[in-house]
Amino acid sequence: MHPNLRIIILGILSLFLVLAFLADAQNELGLKVYFLDVGQGDAIFIETQDKKQILVDGGPNNKVIQELGEVMPFWDRAIDLVILTHPDRDHITGLIEVLKRYKVKGIIETGIECDKPECLAWHDLKEKEEAIIILAKFGDSLTFDENTKLLILNPFKSVAGEKVSKINNTSAVVKLIFGDHSILLTGDIEAQVERKLVLAGVDIDSDYLKIPHHGSKTSTTEELLDKTSPLMAFISLGKNNPYGHPHQDIISRLEKRNIKYYRTDEVGTILLNCKLDLPCQIETQN
Numbered sequence: 001m002h003p004n005l006r007i008i009i010l011g012i013l014s015l016f017l018v019l020a021f022l023a024d025a026q027n028e029l030g031l032k033v034y035f036l037d038v039g040q041g042d043a044i045f046i047e048t049q050d051k052k053q054i055l056v057d058g059g060p061n062n063k064v065i066q067e068l069g070e071v072m073p074f075w076d077r078a079i080d081l082v083i084l085t086h087p088d089r090d091h092i093t094g095l096i097e098v099l100k101r102y103k104v105k106g107i108i109e110t111g112i113e114c115d116k117p118e119c120l121a122w123h124d125l126k127e128k129e130e131a132i133i134i135l136a137k138f139g140d141s142l143t144f145d146e147n148t149k150l151l152i153l154n155p156f157k158s159v160a161g162e163k164v165s166k167i168n169n170t171s172a173v174v175k176l177i178f179g180d181h182s183i184l185l186t187g188d189i190e191a192q193v194e195r196k197l198v199l200a201g202v203d204i205d206s207d208y209l210k211i212p213h214h215g216s217k218t219s220t221t222e223e224l225l226d227k228t229s230p231l232m233a234f235i236s237l238g239k240n241n242p243y244g245h246p247h248q249d250i251i252s253r254l255e256k257r258n259i260k261y262y263r264t265d266e267v268g269t270i271l272l273n274c275k276l277d278l279p280c281q282i283e284t285q286n
Contacts, residue, residue, distance in 0.1 A: 030275040031148060031178040033208075036067040037268040037285060040214065040238030040245075041090030044185060045071055046176065050145045056083040056174070056185055058094025065097055067269060077102055081142075082131075084109040085187030086171040087119050099125040106132040108152070110170050111160030135160045136172040138202075147276060151175045153202050154193055168213060169193045175206060179276045184228055186212040186219075194224040204228050208272060208280070211235045211261070215246020225253055232260050232282070234272075239265040 029049045036043040038059030045068065046054040053072070058064045079102045085091055087109075096118060098104070107126060126133070134140065137159075140152040154173035164170055171187025184206035190213065197204055209230035212219035214237040233254055237245045246263070254261050262270045268285025 030273065031176075031181065032071075033176070033183060033272040033274075034067075034071050035210070035234045035236055035262075035264055035270040035272075036064060036071075037264045038063045038067060038094060038236075040241045040243075041094070042085070042187070042210075042214075042236045043067065043094055044210065044236075047071075048144045048148045049178075050148075052080045052144045052148075053078075054081045054083065054150075055079055055095075055098065057085055057091040057187075058082075058096070058098055060090040060093050062094060062097045064094035065101060068098075068102075070269070079104050081106045081108065083107075083136075083172060083174065084122070085173075085185075086110060086167050087112065087114045087116070087122065088167055088188065089116070089118055091188070092118050092122055096121050096125060099129055104129050104131045106134065108134045108136050108172060110155060110172055111135045111158075112167065112170050113161060113163040114167075147179045149177045151177065153197065153204065154187075154189060156196070156200075166190070166192075168218075171212075173197070175204065178274055181208075181274045181280055182206040183208040183210070183272070184230070185210045188213040188216075188219070190216075190218040191221050194219065194221045198223045198227045207231050209233045209259075211246070211250065213245075214241075214243070215250045216243065217247035217249050220250045220253060222253060225257055225259070230259055232262070232272075234270055235261060235263045235265075237263065237265050241265070 032047045034045040041059035042057040043059040043064045044056040082104050136152050138156045142150045155170050159170050168188040168190050171189045174185050176183045206228050209228050211233050215235045235246050271283040272280055274280040
C-alpha cells in the first residue's frame with residue numbers, strides 16, 4: 001500500500017473515532033439530579049447539561065461532603081450555586097462545611113432573621129465567600145442554558161430580615177425545568193403554603209416531586225399531589241428517625257394515586273437522570 005494512502009486511511013479512521021466519541025459525549029449530555037443520602041435532612045445536587053453545579057440544602061451534618069465526593073470529580077472544588085431553602089439545622093448545617101471546602105459562586109436564600117449558632121456561622125462564612133447573593137421571592141428565575149431554567153415559586157414576597165414563627169413555610173420552593181421535564185423541590189413547606197400555591201394558580205404541575213418536610217404529616221396535602229400530578233416522588237429522610245417520617249398518611253396518598261416513590265433511608269442516594277426527548281431514568285445506591 002502506498003504510504004500516502006495509508007496516511008489518508010488512518011486519518012479517516014481517526015476522524016470516525018473522534019466523531020463517535022463526540023456522539024457518545026453528546027448522548028451523555030442531560031440533567032442529573034441527586035437526592036443525596038445525608039440522613040434526616042435534605043441535600044440535592046444538580047448538574048445541568050452544560051456542567052453547571054447546584055446544591056440545594058446541605059443536610060444535618062458533614063455527610064454532605066462525603067456524598068459530594070461521590071458525585072463530583074475529586075479535583076473539583078467549586079460549586080456554581082448553593083440554594084438554602086430555609087435555615088433549619090437539617091438543611092443549613094452541612095452547607096457550613098461546604099462553604100469551608102468549596103468555592104461557591106452564587107447563593108440563593110430567603111434571608112430571614114436567624115440567630116441560631118449555625119446561622120451565625122453561615123453568615124460569617126458567606127461574607128468571606130463573596131458570592132453573589134439572591135434573596136428568593138416568587139417570580140424570580142435563573143436560566144442556565146437553552147434547555148434548563150429554575151423558577152422560584154415561594155416565598156410569595158421577600159422575607160429578608162423578617163423574624164418569622166413558622167420557618168418551614170418560608171422555604172424557597174423551586175421548579176427546575178429541563179426541556180419537557182420538570183422537578184418541584186419544596187423544602188419543608190407545610191399545608192398552609194401548599195394550599196396557597198394551589199389557590200393562587202401557581203404552575204406547580206411537575207413530573208417529579210421532592211416530598212416536603214421529609215414526609216411529615218403536616219405536608220403533602222391531597223391538593224398538592226392533585227395539582228402537581230407527579231410521575232414520581234422522592235423522600236429525603238434518615239433511617240429510624242425519631243419523627244416517624246414518612247407518615248403513613250403520606251404514603252397512602254402516594255399509593256392511592258399510583259405515584260411511585262423512592263426513599264433515601266431505604267435506597268441511599270437517588271439519581272434522576274434526564275435526557276432531552278427521553279424518559280428520565282432512576283438509579284439508586286442500594
